[in-house]
Amino acid sequence: MEFDAVLLSRIQFAFTLAFHILFPTLTIGLAVFLVIIEALWLRTKKDLYYYIYKFWVRIFGLSFGMGVVSGIVLSFEFGTNFSRFSEATGNVLGPLLGYEVMTAFFLEASFLGVMLFAWYRVGNRLHFLSTCVVALGTIISAFWILAANSWMHTPAGYRLEEGIFYVTDWSEVIFTSSFLYRFTHMLFASFLSTVFLIAGVAGWYLLKGQHEFVARSCFSLTLGLAAVLAPAQILMGDLHGLQVQRDQPMKVAAMEGLWETGREVPFLIFAWPDQEKETNHFEIGIPKAASLILQHDPEGEVKGLKEVTPDQRPNVPIVFFSFRIMLFSGFLFLGVAWIGLWLRWKKQLYKQPWFFRLCMFTAPLGFVATVAGWVVAEVGRQPWIVQGLMRTVDMASDIPAQAVLISLSLFVLVYGILFLAFVYYLFKLFRAGPDYKTEPPPFTSARTAWLPSG
């Protein structure tokens, strides 16, 4: 493999994207969690919920800051490293990103200030409204970015002239055949990652016997949500898989490690795909399972990688293993969530140290699974940047490899330092726990509840 500017740009883009997506994954989920908590607070007027809110909003602020700064990088990187791609697709993707900025980023940024800094300055209702608006903003942002990205997987509503895309129908561009599956799948991924993070932290407090009330409340709420979200996500993944098989059969073939088109295809629990020899080593599989999953028929036909020439296949091992990481994490979530249900039924939810430890172990896994899922999606699309129409290698900027090598090294260094700092401050906040010293703002009369009080 030659490390030319194109490959370096791809690595840089993948690295900066993977780093970035960790933070929106957390902030989308946390924002919704904070809406629930603040609603509970306003409804029950219990101080407990105020302390939970104040605790998690700090983590929200920290993650949001990381998301903003790493996101700005991306909005310029299209142009700096993939200028031919931006020229070719600017007419289609530019307006979608423009809408993301106008409908989501400004909303989030302005109301985040209120959410973080304006306790006492505004009434409780206006504060709650700000939390809701920020949560809505994070979801709208996901909507547009998934629409833009899905178009690259299942392009529609365009006309291609001399290497430039022109839009013929905007609703087709936005609502492509993969969009709703991918949007929902990502939202569920966010929610799941967040509830397991919160459950993990709560489990840690319970294990140490600290912050009992806050921890119990969080533990119970998030594990309850997980019991519904985990199966919903598996179902969503299954539906999404059927769609990918229709639209991008080679991605599915790589996910399954399937070389020959066939019927009664087994699902491989483990294998070592060999791209040179076009076969797998050390296969362990469940007979007929892949056919059953993908065709909902044990005899169903699944397309193999040999349908196309090697230069039209994605990197099989990367897709194959990332898919398994995502899938196994998903089933682990289901297991943990349902063990939680069972313990709750037995009235043992707050009494089993092994279960606290299990939750601590699953706390970071949602983020691992989310990144793995994005790797499956994006590497699985290769060698195409726009499925079936444009190849990634033809779309990079014509910039010297040294420049990209330097910027990539700096990104690895800088993001590495930032990530360590982030984790350090995250654990500092976790260790410190909720702050019970500040007095919750008073519940004012209905008339002034919306207005700034200064």
Next chain:
Amino acid sequence: MDLVLIWAVLLSFAILIYVILDGFDLGIGILFPWGRDAKERDMMMNSIAPVWDGNETWLIFGGGGLFAAFPLAYSILMPALYIPVLIMLFALVFRGVAFEFRFKSERSQGVWDGAFNFGSSVAAFAQGLILGAFIQGLEVTEGGYTGGALDWLTPFSLMTGFALMCGYSLLGATWLIIKTTGELQQWAYQAARWLLLIVLAWIAMVSLWTPLAKPEVAERWFSWPNFLLLSPIPVATLGVALALWHALKKQRERAPFIFSVSLFFLSFIGLAVSIWPYTIPYQLTLWETAAPPESQRFLLVGAVILVPLILGYTTFSYRIFKGKVAAGRSYY
């Protein structure tokens, strides 16, 4: 109405808003080491903590808007300015996280103070470099950048880099005058006076150097009757500078910031006059780099509705945080 023109105005507006809003908060970052103790630095940071994120969003709007409305210009400028753009991004990353990390740290607060100051200064300088390289023009053949990786690095772009740093500092100092009291405010008055003199010197230098280096610009300003028609711009600049000096002397609280913003506005207009009608100076015009009408129209529909709304709630959030700031991490 011509869609391309509307977009040109809208994007210029977005960039101007960005320069003013992030200008003052980058300026605070540049002036940060002059905060004498942790308390003063807290106040400086608190004066922008709730709003910096919204301010920086205008940069994404500028970048995203350029990508959407003038994709060819975006795809030429970004690789041509690869190094300064990435320097700016790295710098913005450092200063952005400093807001979060600083208030959560004790021993390492100095590190994040440094990151905030260094990041703000470098981001401002890099933006000046980008501006300078843009004014100078880029080597373009057949719709693609064909120059070298270091073409942006010239004495002229270094000058605009320093000039922008000083300009942002002036905005920052006059913002501090609004948000603080006592010693820090007095210091800001002093700083603003010095900065005004320096900024005026830079404006004079850029205004002389640009037409000397670029005959196209000289032609625009000094040909008849342009010379007469455009003369209100330098005259107004001088008037605003005098008014600003006077307001600083009289220790007005809001007027200095408003006059500083006006100074930026006039410089921006002057720049627009020099560059018009190019998106890649002196080679490709707005129309040659524009997205087709169906793309520009689609986004414009949203912009017409959403930009006023954005301005509305941005104003609202500034109003919530109006008044003087206190020291300490009293917030969240």
